[in-house]
Amino acid sequence: MTPRRPVRSYHHGDLKTALKKAALELVREKGPRGFSLNEASRRAGVTVAAPYRHFDDKEALLAEIICDGNAILEEETRRAANGARTITQKMLEAGVAYLRFAAEHADYFSVMFHSGIDKSKYPSVQLSATRAFDVILGLAQQKEATEKLARERAVSAWALAHGLATLRSEGALSETADQEADLQHLKPILRRFLDQPYQ
Amino acid sequence: MTPRRPVRSYHHGDLKTALKKAALELVREKGPRGFSLNEASRRAGVTVAAPYRHFDDKEALLAEIICDGNAILEEETRRAANGARTITQKMLEAGVAYLRFAAEHADYFSVMFHSGIDKSKYPSVQLSATRAFDVILGLAQQKEATEKLARERAVSAWALAHGLATLRSEGALSETADQEADLQHLKPILRRFLDQPYQ
DNA sequence: AGCATGATGTATGCGATATTAACATGCGGC
């Protein structure tokens, strides 16, 4: 009669990761506000006290997720840029990668920008964000003459991509079933923006 | 301003408005997550049950605030556009007005975009958002030949402004004490974007 | 094998919130 379970060990093994996954799952289901440590613990098959061995508190978990998200974003924009030849094309592909990230990792994106946590309290978060931004900034520096212009170019490209991604995630932009096609449809917008000679 | 009674009377007079103000105040102090119906009631000097005479539930209050915010945004971008002569200048000023709105009404902006409410459940919210967007769209239609191009132009301008505003509100853009100066500093970015011939 | 240590469970305190039901009040129309 005893429920025969496949030897669930007392020690979870990788609870930290499991909790982060559960949190993202919750965000996907119930939106950025739908996350709670308790529910995440339950889903990870663990009591509500266990998470505290791995995270200082609820916010700390979110902060780590944001770091992870920034790392993925950095990685993906960098790879996209590497696949192109000219600087302008690199920036274009990086922008597309940003939009793709926002769509494919909507859960991360949601936590990163809509979880309402005070990022300034977490240096690690700021560091990861800076690193992600540096991908674009690095490209802009190769494109522009002065540091000031490069920074301005990078900021505006970043902002455009971020704005498009946000509008998209809110359903303000008409979307079809084909994500990739929609993405390619937005490309011209980025291209026109980047093609223009700067100053 | 608000009809406030010196003597604490049983009936508040304009509780609906008072609650919305209190909510915005809370958001200003504690961020978009820091709002609760209970605390707002307290600040309005009323018990926690009173709000239900004016709003279906917590979300409904937020939804109304979003409508209000969209109305203000619409009004301010429209006025800014009216103050300029050429279409391009009108769009530029509208963009600056967007950024100014995000800075000066950071509380509204926060609720509008970071409160995590499902806007699709509130037609009134969507209507107000559409009306605000129509200001830009209307300008773009005068600037571009086809409807398709106009829409694209409007979307990208909107996205750029929104992205800049968001980055700004997160402290990603260096800011000085002088809000207005910072704003003028961002103008070139918008201008370069708008000056470019489209297609 | 035995022990130190870290990972998890148990029990519990505390606080907060949203929401509803039933009762009270007083403003404004008649």
Place this chain on the structure above:
DNA sequence: GCCGCATGTTAATATCGCATACATCATGCT
């Protein structure tokens, strides 16, 4: 002046969440 109806209050319910102290388990090191 009176009474209805909107507006508030009292009171109660149902959750839920965070956090902590302490016991228990299992793993890996020696």
